[in-house]
Amino acid sequence: MKKAIEILTVVLLGAGLAVACESLKLGDAGLSRAPETSGATADTLFASLKDADKVLATAYYYLPYGLVTDFDTKMGSDFLESITDHYISNKHSDGDGPNNLYYTGALNANLSSGASGMTYCFGSEYDYHVIRYAWLFLENADRIPDADPAALAQKKAEAKVCMAIAYAHMLRYVGGVPILDHAVRTDEEMKYPRNTFAETVDYIVKLCDEAAPDLPWYVSQAEDGRMTRAAALGLKLRILCFAASPTFNSDTPWHPKANEYVCYMNYSADRWQRAKDAADEFMKELLSNGYYALVQAKPDATGLITPRAYRLAYRSGYFDRGTTETIISIRKSNSGSYHDANAKITADYGSGATLDWVNKFPWADGTPFPEDFDWENKSNWPEHPFFKPDPLGTHKVGSSTFTETRDPRLYENICVPGDIWRDGTVGRAYDNHANHQDGCPGFLQMKYILQYSSDRTNPPHWCMMRLAEVLLNAAEAYNEADGGPSDKAYTWVNAVRNRVGLPGLAEGMTQSQFRDALLLERELEFGFEEFRWFDMVRYGLTSAFTSPLHGLTSFGDKQREATVFTFSVKDAYPPRAWYTTWDTKWYLAPIPAIEINKAYGMTQNPGW
Numbered sequence: 001m002k003k004a005i006e007i008l009t010v011v012l013l014g015a016g017l018a019v020a021c022e023s024l025k026l027g028d029a030g031l032s033r034a035p036e037t038s039g040a041t042a043d044t045l046f047a048s049l050k051d052a053d054k055v056l057a058t059a060y061y062y063l064p065y066g067l068v069t070d071f072d073t074k075m076g077s078d079f080l081e082s083i084t085d086h087y088i089s090n091k092h093s094d095g096d097g098p099n100n101l102y103y104t105g106a107l108n109a110n111l112s113s114g115a116s117g118m119t120y121c122f123g124s125e126y127d128y129h130v131i132r133y134a135w136l137f138l139e140n141a142d143r144i145p146d147a148d149p150a151a152l153a154q155k156k157a158e159a160k161v162c163m164a165i166a167y168a169h170m171l172r173y174v175g176g177v178p179i180l181d182h183a184v185r186t187d188e189e190m191k192y193p194r195n196t197f198a199e200t201v202d203y204i205v206k207l208c209d210e211a212a213p214d215l216p217w218y219v220s221q222a223e224d225g226r227m228t229r230a231a232a233l234g235l236k237l238r239i240l241c242f243a244a245s246p247t248f249n250s251d252t253p254w255h256p257k258a259n260e261y262v263c264y265m266n267y268s269a270d271r272w273q274r275a276k277d278a279a280d281e282f283m284k285e286l287l288s289n290g291y292y293a294l295v296q297a298k299p300d301a302t303g304l305i306t307p308r309a310y311r312l313a314y315r316s317g318y319f320d321r322g323t324t325e326t327i328i329s330i331r332k333s334n335s336g337s338y339h340d341a342n343a344k345i346t347a348d349y350g351s352g353a354t355l356d357w358v359n360k361f362p363w364a365d366g367t368p369f370p371e372d373f374d375w376e377n378k379s380n381w382p383e384h385p386f387f388k389p390d391p392l393g394t395h396k397v398g399s400s401t402f403t404e405t406r407d408p409r410l411y412e413n414i415c416v417p418g419d420i421w422r423d424g425t426v427g428r429a430y431d432n433h434a435n436h437q438d439g440c441p442g443f444l445q446m447k448y449i450l451q452y453s454s455d456r457t458n459p460p461h462w463c464m465m466r467l468a469e470v471l472l473n474a475a476e477a478y479n480e481a482d483g484g485p486s487d488k489a490y491t492w493v494n495a496v497r498n499r500v501g502l503p504g505l506a507e508g509m510t511q512s513q514f515r516d517a518l519l520l521e522r523e524l525e526f527g528f529e530e531f532r533w534f535d536m537v538r539y540g541l542t543s544a545f546t547s548p549l550h551g552l553t554s555f556g557d558k559q560r561e562a563t564v565f566t567f568s569v570k571d572a573y574p575p576r577a578w579y580t581t582w583d584t585k586w587y588l589a590p591i592p593a594i595e596i597n598k599a600y601g602m603t604q605n606p607g608w
Contacts, residue, residue, distance in 0.1 A: 046140045049147045049155070055140075056155055059133035059162045060225075062126040063330045064169045065462045066530045067448060068342040071332050072126065076100070076117035078345060083119070084532040085544045086357040086523070088551070088572045090350035090439035105577030109590040109608045116592075119533075120173035122602070123595040127166035128180070134159040134166075135183035157211035161227040161235065164207040165328070165464070167200060168239050172534055173589050175262035176200040178601055193601035196260040201243045208236040217289040224322045225329050225461070230292060233285060234327045234470050237278040241473050244271035244480065245538035247587060254540065255584045255606035262588055262606060269481070276481035279474035292467050293324045294499045307364060310408040310500045317468065317499075318529065319448070321461050328465040336457040343422065343449045350439030352429065353414040353527075354572055355550040358443060360523055361410035366502045369406070375552065375567040385567075386416045402563075408500045413527035415444035417554040417565050420451040426561045430554040433562070441551030441572045447528040468496050468525055476518050485514040493518065496525060537587045545578045545586070583607055 046052045065071050068079050075082065075097035082089035082098040089098040097117025101107040107118065137159045141152055170177045177200055178192035195203070215229040247254045248263040249271050259265070286292060295316040297309040317325040332338060345351050362368050363383065374380040388403040404411055411419060421427030421444060428435045429444050450456060471492040478489040494504035505517055519539065522531055536544045549572040556562020578586070585607025595602050 042140050042143065046143050047145070049144050049151060052137060052141060052144050053155065055133055056137045056159055056162075059130045059137065059159060060330075061332070062129040062133070063162060063165055064125075064127070064464075065330055065332055066464070067339055067460075067462060068345060069332065069338055070341065075119060077341060078117070079342070079528070080119060080530050080533050081528050082351070084536060085354060085547070085549060086527060086532050087353050087445070088351060088439075088441050088549065088574075089345070090437070090574070091345060092349070099574065103574050103576045105581055107590065109593045109596075109604060111592065118589055120170075120589045122170070122174050122177075122589065122591050124592075125170075127170050130166040131163050131180055132183060134163045135180070139183050153214040154216070157214035157232075158227040160207045160211040161215070161232050164204045164211070164232070164235055167204050167207070168235060171197075171200050171204065171239065172242060174591065174605060175588050176260075179203050190598075190600050194261055194603050197243070197248065197263050198260070201239060204239050205236055208232040217285060218291045221322055225331050227328070229285065230282070231328045231465070233278065233282040234465050234473075237275065237282055237470060237473050237477070238465065240271070240275035240278050241476055242534065242538055244275050244477075247538050247540045254587060257606035259606070261603060272477060272480040275473075275477035279477045282470060283474060291324060292327070294467055294471075294495060295320075295323050295325050296499060297501070305501065307404040307408050307501070311404075311412050314409055314412055314500055315450070317466055318463050319450075319458075321459055325466045325468065326463055327467060327470060328463070330462040330464050331459075332462075334459040336460065338460045339448055339456065346445045346449065347422065348437075350437035351445070352441045352551075353443040353445065354441055355443070355552045355569065356547075357523065357527075358410065358414060358416070358552070360520060361407040362502070364405055364407065364501065366407075366497070375569055387418055407502060407524060409524050409527075411446065413445075413447045415446040415449075417442070417552075417556065417567075418563055419446070421446065422449050422451070422453070424452045426556075426563075430556045430562060430565060432555050432559060434559040439573055441549075442554055442570070443552065445528065463529070468499075469531075471496055472518060472522060472525070476515075479511055479514050479518065484511040485509055489514065493521060496521060540584070540587075542582065545576075546580075546582045548572075548575065548579055 044051070045055055066080070068074075068077050073095070074080075076091075076093070076095035078089050078091055078096055078098050081087040083102045089096065092099050095117050097119070101111075101117050111118070111121075138156055141147075141156055144152065167177065167179070176195045176197040179195045179200065180192065209232075211227070212229045212232040215227060215232060217229045219226050219228055243249065243264075249267055250263070251267045253259075253265060254263060264271070295313045297305045297313040299305050300309070316323055321329060321331075359369055359371065359373070369385075370382075373385065375385070383405050386405060388405050410416065415421040415427040415429055417427075417430045419427055419429075421429075426433075427444050428437070429440065429442055430436065431440075431442075475485070475489040475492040479485050482489075490505060490507070497504060505514075509517065519535060519541075522535055526532070535541070551570050551572040553568045553570045554565045557564040585605070588605045590608035591602055591604050593604075596604055
């Protein structure tokens with residue numbers, strides 16, 4: 001019995017479906033109250049659709065959450081952006097993954113399972129919890145008396161999308177995994193062989209395809225947060241683009257020890273065609289059913305759209321619940337303070353965004369920011385790099401005349417010197433701020449932290465997928481499948497750019513040029529939303545791993561509330577072992593030896 005309970009760290013149910021007091025305990029899943037679990041049996045749990053929905057809500061609750069919270073201890077309570085070229089963590093505390101394991105290159109397969117600071121610790125995550133509760137619902141739902149067939153079919157489909165999300169989460173971090181096609185019982189033989197990369201991809205697609213017909217295209221505000229047909233089709237497109245990407249879809253394996261569990265082991269153009277077909281499927285539904293749209297900026301009383309308005313529209317798209325941009329919304333709490341732990345990383349440590357990322361954000365008119373920008377000599381500036389000074393002389397940050405000069409998404413992702421941050425005061429990004437933290441690369445995280453305490457009072461969620469991603473995924477699939485960008489591909493990318501006031505991409509791009517433009521657009525659009533790491537992996541962006549990163553030294557005219565600054569470029573600290581000892585093994589997480597030693601069928605990833 002002990003071994004059965006340990007396998008995949010799932011608490012298993014016996015043949016009688018007796019439930020331990022804690023096994024169905026819910027936090028606020030945003031969907032349902034916690035089920036009454038003391039002594040519950042299948043007959044009581046599935047006595048009504050309302051009761052059974054509490055089992056399904058438990059599957060929802062265990063879905064992955066991208067921000068730092070008490071939900072889990074991923075990366076030692078740090079976040080994924082910290083190991084990309086976008087961000088530097090200076091947390092340096094016990095259990096902190098970026099500093100202890102990734103920057104030093106110390107990660108290995110013999111770490112103790114659990115709070116090790118890994119991006120993904122297979123066997124200690126919640127994905128198999130999702131799968132277990134989803135299967136419990138699927139295998140017992142038909143015993144619900146007098147259930148409306150359509151309502152029951154919809155909830156079964158929701159369970160399948162939850163499982164698809166869990167498998168997709170594992171696939172992106174570790175490759176192929178054991179596929180469980182039933183609710184595991186304690187009296188069965190514990191043998192769950194690892195499925196191949198291709199089998200795992202196909203199973204995710206199968207779940208999405210099976211679920212889609214029984215799901216509504218969108219749900220009412222009362223049901224907001226539940227899975228939809230858009231969620232199923234959007235997830236399918238995401239995974240097919242990921243699987244068709246060069247790292248996994250190549251005649252040259254991405255590591256000398258790569259095998260069928262971590263990639264396809266060959267190249268096929270059909271994989272991009274499959275992704276393009278998925279894009280067509282989503283877009284056909286969107287054309288027929290409408291509803292989903294990017295949140296747009298609102299003009300002021302004079303009819304003009306200000307940089308601030310573009311910024312707030314972008315913010316609403318990723319931050320607010322229940323917008324027309326949200327495709328998959330994951331909720332853990334209704335408390336506005338649920339993201340406080342995420343804010344503490346920048347507030348309590350010298351962590352922050354890199355100059356390398358900041359420099360990728362174009363001017364407000366879409367012109368690329370100069371790679372050789374002369375930060376030290378203002379006389380050589382074509383424009384102020386962050387804010388246009390107030391011509392009225394008040395020079396107050398946030399005033400209507402203290403205007404942003406760059407892509408509005410820069411300010412929403414990153415707190416630059418001079419901007420309002422967190423509590424309504426000028427952020428401490430600059431070096432002589434009274435509360436400056438040593439090691440700060442000169443920029444702070446803005447996304448999810450925002451500018452004022454009042455910005456964070458709305459019920460939070462993790463927008464795992466929004467329409468902007470679907471549009472860029474569709475454009476990518478078209479570009480790769482067709483050998484270059486089509487009018488549709490341009491239209492989808494330009495919609496994302498136009499939403500923040502940027503012009504469309506230049507016409508006449510080659511396939512390679514359009515691909516590079518797409519990857520850049522993803523960097524500008526999806527900061528801190530767990531995109532950059534997977535883009536670095538799936539496209540094998542070696543330079544993003546190995547190029548030394550930079551920060552910006554800035555001195556303000558005041559220790560607080562500074563508005564005038566001098567700048568100089570500096571090396572970002574700490575450096576990373578990747579700069580000199582890069583190994584593609586880092587593309588996928590190691591499987592803890594303790595999991596392999598259980599001998600149920602999981603195998604080690606290449607290089608570990």
